[in-house]
Amino acid sequence: MPATQFDRDSMARWYANEHFKTDPGIEAVYFLPSNSDDREIRLVEVNNLIADRTNESLEAIDFGVDRGMDSEHSLSVLDVTPAQWEQLRAGDASLPAGWSLEGQIRYEPR
């Protein structure tokens, strides 16, 4: 993981690339910078290998990273099926509290 100075956009891209490398089910990763803390990275990962689930599974998992370093930040990842992503876009399902699709940045596998 890159250390030293923290650049949120670059780090979000970096996480997306790393997850593409290790999880063949990921179709796209969306970085959602709106409404979040400068040191928080919110990602929605659209994954076609996740079993169809009820929307109660729409819960982000958050991690602290690089504690005590210049690059200290938190990472929150919401894993969704393609169908759930469409529901989120249509407003038929809810993102975690405080999250917004506004200003979303889409990453695809390279």
Next chain:
Amino acid sequence: MNTYQDLWWQQARSDHDTFELLRRQGVAECHSLHYLQMATEKLAKAYFWRSGSPPPKKHAGFVQFLRFLGAVRQSDRDRLARLFSFGRFVDFQNWLRAILPIAYDVERLAPDLASDGPNSEYPWPHAHPKFVPADHRFAVWKSLTESSQGRDLMRIIRIAVKQFPEFADI
């Protein structure tokens, strides 16, 4: 849920709360993993106490617990699947099959089960220590944090801990 189950569930909840606190703080991986391993072990023991008899004192149990959930009687299957956010029980079973390798790795974090290798508590190997948990990058942490299956396992563990009374007797 009997009294014994309630006691073990209380400790599992506390361990799990600590796991989430540590995970969010970004402390050394070994500490988050240690509390995750303990929470899952105690959750399993809370479940196995449903017979009214003490489960074995060993640290294993989490994988066995997941296997039990995947093989509950027909009449409980729909309810259990819904509890864990699956539409069909067969999807829950398929999910269990996919995440069991990660669950095994979580279980093997306990020093007694680590075969004198990486564990979340003590330097290893025992006779001539060369490695320290606090500096170690655990493969299971990478699986838990960098794969959708790993993150999903953490979500399901969270549901299992929070909703334990709903399936304690199944």
